[in-house]
Amino acid sequence: MAKIAIVTDSTAHLSDDYIERHQITVVPLSVNFGTESRREGIEIRADEFYQMLPGLKELPTTSQPAVGEFVQAFEKLLETHDSIIGAFLSANLSGTFSTARTAAGMVEGDITVIDSKITSFPLESMIREAVEMRDAGKSKEEIAARLQYIADNNRGYFVVDSLNHLHKGGRISGVSALLGSLLQVKPIIHVTRDGKLDLFDKVRTQRKALDRIVELFRADKEAKPGQPSRFSVVYTDRPEEAKQFQERIGNEFPDLDPQLTQLSPVIGTHVGPGMLAITYYMG
Incomplete structure (x- = not known):
């Protein structure tokens, strides 16, 4: 072999x-x-x-x-x-x-x-x-x-406190003019099919932002019924919030085994503190 x-x-x-x-x-x-x-x-x-x-x-x-x-x-x-x-x-x-x-x-x-x-x-x-x-x-x-x-087939949705780190690190494009106003909301970033980060949505509160990314996952999951998913809640520096979100995912999707993953320092440099994300792929 x-x-x-x-x-x-x-x-x-x-x-x-x-x-x-x-x-x-x-x-x-x-x-x-x-x-x-x-x-x-x-x-x-x-x-x-x-x-x-x-x-x-x-x-x-x-x-x-x-x-x-x-x-x-x-x-x-x-x-x-x-x-x-x-x-x-x-x-x-x-x-x-x-x-x-x-x-x-x-x-x-x-x-x-x-x-x-x-x-x-x-x-x-x-x-x-x-x-x-x-x-x-x-x-x-x-x-x-x-x-x-x-x-x-990877998917990833990130809720960040602000776009400051992503913008300063050059990891997100097309948002310079919006940066000031976006600081007052919770931006949702997604990973595009070609592996870029892009602004997907902007939501007024953290709770609504998390609701939104759960909705996005639910739609993906329902589009491919019966297929298993490898799923993780990813966080930077707030493990208790991440754990609560992981428990919510487990309760809403009992067929899943949601993991909990801390983001590495290199990537954390670019998203900043307070980030929560879901990442997964189907099949």
Whole structure:
């Protein structure tokens, strides 16, 4: 049986235990505080980051891995594996995927890289499914096809306190003229089919915003009756609110097993504190 290596980036936010047990290679992105750069998941953890964020005078920035980091990781893995399959955060949110693809072209070997078109829980789920399929003896081609299906069918809706972080980080377009007025409402951001972030709706209160994204999920679920869904409530720095929302989802959709996921520091830099989201895919 061919030996397949699995690679992702740190925004998948996999636990250290899972990474070690399943031999996942994670190439980290970094959060930059002025001239100080910290690698996500290694030199800065989510809880530490969200405790720091409110007291920062200037927003941190983020940076993707250098092409050499991917080249080094790929070359090392190919010494002990027949092939590599990697899934990375949306190419429309970061240059990480493009850098990984460039590195794959510089290394002699069987390497497939996939744009997840999202990040966080759906990317984590892609890696978990890849592990399950690899361990079940599936081929790299079968795994790649499944990961591409997930990438094409991901959904994500985010309720943010304001668009400040997304706007300053350049992660959302076409809202500059609306920014001032939107600060008084709860913007709902969605992940488009090609992996971009865009303003979907603006709602007057947090409760109504959460009601709205539940309605959107319900419509998706009813459009594909009988199909299972991998679903998570994703949050930045308010775990109690997230837990309450998770319980609500579980009560309203008893056939689901809603997960609870904290957003990684790199992505948290761009959405800011107070974010709640739902992410899922059907089938």
